Amino acid sequence: MEKKFVKEVTAMDEDFAQWYTDIVTKADLVDYSSVRGSMIIRPYGYALWENIKGALDRRIKETGHENVYMPLFIPESLLQREKDHIEGFAPEVAWVTHGGTEKLEERLCVRPTSEVLFCEHYKKIIHSFRDLPKLYNQWSNVVRWEKTTRPFLRTLEFLWQEGHTAHATDEDALEETVKMLNVYGEIAENYLAIPVIKGQKTEKEKFAGAKLTYTIESLMHDGKALQTATSHHFGDGFAKAFGIQYTDQNGELQYVHQTSWGFTTRVIGAMIMVHGDDRGLIIPPKVAPTEVMIIPVAQHKEGVLDHAYELKEKLSNTFRVGIDASDKKPGWKYNEYEMKGVPLRLEVGPKDIEKNQVVLVRRDTGEKLFVPNEELEVKITTLLEEIQQSLYDNAKKKMEAKTHVEKDYDSFKKTFKENQGFVKAMWCGDQACEEKIKEETGVTSRCIPFEQENLDENCVCCGRKAKHMVYWAKAY
Numbered sequence: 175m176e177k178k179f180v181k182e183v184t185a186m187d188e189d190f191a192q193w194y195t196d197i198v199t200k201a202d203l204v205d206y207s208s209v210r211g212s213m214i215i216r217p218y219g220y221a222l223w224e225n226i227k228g229a230l231d232r233r234i235k236e237t238g239h240e241n242v243y244m245p246l247f248i249p250e251s252l253l254q255r256e257k258d259h260i261e262g263f264a265p266e267v268a269w270v271t272h273g274g275t276e277k278l279e280e281r282l283c284v285r286p287t288s289e290v291l292f293c294e295h296y297k298k299i300i301h302s303f304r305d306l307p308k309l310y311n312q313w314s315n316v317v318r319w320e321k322t323t324r325p326f327l328r329t330l331e332f333l334w335q336e337g338h339t340a341h342a343t344d345e346d347a348l349e350e351t352v353k354m355l356n357v358y359g360e361i362a363e364n365y366l367a368i369p370v371i372k373g374q375k376t377e378k379e380k381f382a383g384a385k386l387t388y389t390i391e392s393l394m395h396d397g398k399a400l401q402t403a404t405s406h407h408f409g410d411g412f413a414k415a416f417g418i419q420y421t422d423q424n425g426e427l428q429y430v431h432q433t434s435w436g437f438t439t440r441v442i443g444a445m446i447m448v449h450g451d452d453r454g455l456i457i458p459p460k461v462a463p464t465e466v467m468i469i470p471v472a473q474h475k476e477g478v479l480d481h482a483y484e485l486k487e488k489l490s491n492t493f494r495v496g497i498d499a500s501d502k503k504p505g506w507k508y509n510e511y512e513m514k515g516v517p518l519r520l521e522v523g524p525k526d527i528e529k530n531q532v533v534l535v536r537r538d539t540g541e542k543l544f545v546p547n548e549e550l551e552v553k554i555t556t557l558l559e560e561i562q563q564s565l566y567d568n569a570k571k572k573m574e575a576k577t578h579v580e581k582d583y584d585s586f587k588k589t590f591k592e593n594q595g596f597v598k599a600m601w602c603g604d605q606a607c608e609e610k611i612k613e614e615t616g617v618t619s620r621c622i623p624f625e626q627e628n629l630d631e632n633c634v635c636c637g638r639k640a641k642h643m644v645y646w647a648k649a650y
């Protein structure tokens with residue numbers, strides 16, 4: 175029975191895409207809806223998102239931002255105000271053409287992102303240097319009509335936050351862009367236990383309408399990269415397109431300098447693909463909907479259930495604790511909560527009660543510990559911290575093992591043919607090389623990392639003088 179349960183999940187090294195699909199549905203994170211590419215986020219998946227969101231929202235507020243809410247619809251004329259922006263988004267915009275039975279005079283787009291809405295609003299409310307900076311954020315859903323979709327990674331509609339700020343100077347805006355990228359890095363590394371590479375996107379890969387885009391990139395179990403979050407510096411491009419000006423201290427009119435930055439439900443996909451194994455999800459304790467799941471053993475015996483519920487009540491003061499007192503067999507329950515990635519399982523039966531102890535089992539390592547009741551809270555605290563740290567350390571080790579250095583093009587191509595991962599290689603800065611690499615290998619530039627290394631004098635592709643070291647990878 176136990177074996178059969180595990181077999182329902184495709185082995186990750188056999189077919190990683192199928193493994194992913196198995197996990198997201200069997201761990202009750204999502205269900206498919208009747209609209210292609212749209213997903214239902216089920217309670218367990220939503221609780222996970224709420225924990226991630228909670229941690230990020232705190233940091234957004236601590237860094238001085240206020241939450242607002244913008245409308246869902248954008249008039250076509252407004253979206254077209256900034257040329258690069260509309261060109262970037264046009265292919266994936268959903269349009270509303272009718273209100274009830276009446277055809278609308280102007281089409282409305284369902285927001286794919288809200289830059290233009292914030293710009294329109296900022297033009298109205300920013301007049302003087304005293305009005306700056308404006309540090310707004312919104313939590314919302316957006317729609318992008320994607321052709322191929324996968325739960326969390328790419329869906330027609332997804333949840334996110336988008337920060338939109340306006341500043342007096344270009345330097346202030348740049349500082350904000352870096353600050354928020356670092357906040358994203360903190361959430362990814364400290365909460366989701368996902369190591370990231372921080373850097374700048376190339377011109378080709380930057381956000382539509384941005385002066386520059388910063389990104390955090392991470393590496394999945396299968397060696398493909400995932401853009402985990404981005405932060406954009408707009409300079410005064412949008413301000414000029416929308417006429418957002420303020421009067422400075424000398425009474426002169428100036429354009430504002432803007433940023434935007436976004437973090438989405440996509441990170442749940444990253445978390446699954448970085449930590450999961452053949453038995454299911456592994457959720458880092460800091461964001462786990464349930465940190466400790468209590469499974470009563472021989473619960474029909476007198477006193478067992480009462481004791482288990484007492485434990486739950488006591489531990490709930492400190493931890494997120496669940497209990498499964500259903501009539502299913504303990505073995506079934508063990509599998510179920512391993513599938514759901516609960517960091518710690520607590521087993522308690524008549525013998526344990528007699529010995530004044532419980533059994534704790536770690537989801538990440540399978541290690542089993544007998545813990546005296548009086549040490550329980552301290553032990554759980556330590557174990558959760560250890561699990562959190564060890565997930566990060568292991569992910570980092572895996573990422574480093576899958577990061578290669580390449581200096582000539584043949585060997586660059588060979589590496590991507592044989593195994594995937596990050597390749598660090600030098601680049602001349604010419605988009606032609608970037609396009610050639612993409613065309614011939616399917617590999618894209620992930621970022622120009624802030625931590626540069628001088629690996630070689632020459633571009634890996636054309637051999638001309640190199641300008642930057644770049645992280646390359648196949649990507650989700």
Ligand SMILES: [Zn+2]
Nearest residue numbers: 602607633636
């Ligand atoms: Zn080149």
